[in-house]
Amino acid sequence: MSFHGDLREVLRGPRFRRLFATRLxxxxxxxxYQAGLAGYVFFSPEQHTTAGEVAAxxxxxxxxxxxxxxxxxxxxDRWARRQVLLYSALVKAGLAAATAVLVALGWDGAPFLxxxxxxxxxxxxFLAALSAALPHVVPHDRLVMANAVTPTCGTAAAFxxxxxxxxxxxxxxxxxxxxxxxxxxxxxxxxxxxxxxxTLGRTELGPDLVAASPRVREALRTVVAGLVDGAxxxxxxxxxxxxxxxxAVHRFLYGIATIMTLLLYNNTxxxxxxxxxxxxxxxxxxxxxxxxxxxxxxxxARERMRAGTWIAVLLVGGAAALLxxxxxxxxxxxxxxxxxxxxxxxxxxxTVDTLVQRYVDDAxxxxxxxxxxxxxNAAFVAAxxxxxxxxxxxxxxxxxxxxxxxxxxxxxxxxxxxxRRSAVAQESPATAG
Numbered sequence: 302m303s304f305h306g307d308l309r310e311v312l313r314g315p316r317f318r319r320l321f322a323t324r325l326x327x328x329x330x331x332x333x334y335q336a337g338l339a340g341y342v343f344f345s346p347e348q349h350t351t352a353g354e355v356a357a358x359x360x361x362x363x364x365x366x367x368x369x370x371x372x373x374x375x376x377x378d379r380w381a382r383r384q385v386l387l388y389s390a391l392v393k394a395g396l397a398a399a400t401a402v403l404v405a406l407g408w409d410g411a412p413f414l415x416x417x418x419x420x421x422x423x424x425x426x427f428l429a430a431l432s433a434a435l436p437h438v439v440p441h442d443r444l445v446m447a448n449a450v451t452p453t454c455g456t457a458a459a460f461x462x463x464x465x466x467x468x469x470x471x472x473x474x475x476x477x478x479x480x481x482x483x484x485x486x487x488x489x490x491x492x493x494x495x496x497x498x499x500t501l502g503r504t505e506l507g508p509d510l511v512a513a514s515p516r517v518r519e520a521l522r523t524v525v526a527g528l529v530d531g532a533x534x535x536x537x538x539x540x541x542x543x544x545x546x547x548x549a550v551h552r553f554l555y556g557i558a559t560i561m562t563l564l565l566y567n568n569t570x571x572x573x574x575x576x577x578x579x580x581x582x583x584x585x586x587x588x589x590x591x592x593x594x595x596x597x598x599x600x601x602a603r604e605r606m607r608a609g610t611w612i613a614v615l616l617v618g619g620a621a622a623l624l625x626x627x628x629x630x631x632x633x634x635x636x637x638x639x640x641x642x643x644x645x646x647x648x649x650x651x652t653v654d655t656l657v658q659r660y661v662d663d664a665x666x667x668x669x670x671x672x673x674x675x676x677x678n679a680a681f682v683a684a685x686x687x688x689x690x691x692x693x694x695x696x697x698x699x700x701x702x703x704x705x706x707x708x709x710x711x712x713x714x715x716x717x718x719x720x721r722r723s724a725v726a727q728e729s730p731a732t733a734g
Contacts, residue, residue, distance in 0.1 A: 311447045316438035319500040321451065323386060324431050326497050327393075328455040330490025331424065332462020333469070334397055337483030338417060340470060341404060343563050343581075352692040355560050356685035357414055363678045382430045382437075382506035383498060389427040390495030396420040397488030405481035434506035462490070531672040540608075540660045543719065544653035545673060547612065547712055549680045551619075551649055554705045556684025557692070558623075558642060562635065564696030570632040580632065587636040591643020598644075599651045608652050609720030615652075616713035619645040623706040630697050645709075 311317055342358040396416050403413045431451075439447040466483045473479030535542050566581040595615075602611045622641030626634045661669045692698055 326494035329462040332459035334487035336466030356689035359685040394491035401484035552680035556681040588639035588643035591640040595647030613716040620709035
């Protein structure tokens, strides 16, 4: 069945429609809020953004995914999920209003970043509760359909919200009051999401506790033990270990490249503001196209070469793109570099995902992928911290770009050597190590 057919099928259920409406209202508001946050922190016309400010903003955006995510399930399996949705949405509304006031007053320091960090952390609980609640509103034979359509529609709602945020900026202007208007608008949307959740019964979304649940302290210990077990298992599986190490280093380098691009478009290529945001969006769109191309060509490439060979080819391409299209530091060719790194990013990730799935025992996959997710986001946060110390406000740094290209080349040489010594495609999962 097509996507639209799947969506029509699951929308026939009234309880699903109510939960779905809660998701759409919240994720639309997420898009509005993140557009306001990004436009203010990265492209504020009142100041030239520094690498340190960008690093702090990325930490706010990504640390919740790295730190809060693994623990969210401990609580949403013990509290009424409808209440999690309601109170999370209302707290987010309050925090969005608080950040709007802080921006309007020009207080954009630690209190502002702390409020934004709390909002995005609480959002992890909201999204986890939505996923956990889905089986309570959809028949089991339609669950695959629901899982296919809801994240896609949620992402589309977030993009629409970002567009709405841009529209609010046209109304309010590039100044502080314009940003405050966007953040306040997001707060209203969060409140609406909370009200929509009230159309569902308090206990309608579970959890269905047939026995006394473990104490929170015991559950937290279980999460820690699971992460440790997952990390230990990765260490015993060479191909999974090398793959995750490559992902971490690539994500680190990609993070530095992203921060440099932000600084270039804000402080060097343009004077910031709306023009800077629009120009930066072009490069990010090129990178997104690169992600799509990487996802499409990787299966084709993997039919013709080993996993390690394909990773090496991609990494060589990343090094070449940085040297040829990055080092000139010219706005006309930077989108090409963005496209190339998008291809590298998605191509490497798809290949490493396959290596992890193939060479990790099924009993450990959940724990391993929890470690994977934390590593994926933590590497980007680490990149932000390093960029804050090494990248100038202009974004122009020949030594940094050269070091990044050398790092890609070194990883490519490693994968080429490993692949020559051992045929990945012929090594069985049972003997991998």
